Amino acid sequence: MAIDARIRELGNRHRNLDETIQQEMTHPSADSLRVRELKQQKLRLKEEIRTLEARLN
Template sequence: MTIEARIRELGNRHRTLDDTIQRERQSPSVDSLHLRELKQRKLRLKEEISSLEQRTP
């Protein structure tokens, strides 16, 4: 898999997590622990994307 393809894949996962986080926030019974885990996962994806983007010319 090329770096560009990996960035696209991670970007898609990042957007999906963002949508999930938004739905969780709107839920009447928000699980704050689960929401925090989702946000941490999203941050790790963003960091990985940034790291890969720095490697591309």
């Protein structure tokens, strides 16, 4: 069950990062470096989620 909880936590963080990225991109003066870093964080979370899901199967 600890893995399930971790997956949910990472999923929430992934969604929050997605919202943050969308908000950042709506600004005319969006910081492209910040957006890139946020996207990289989001990708790392997605990869960790996939790894954990694979352990459940």
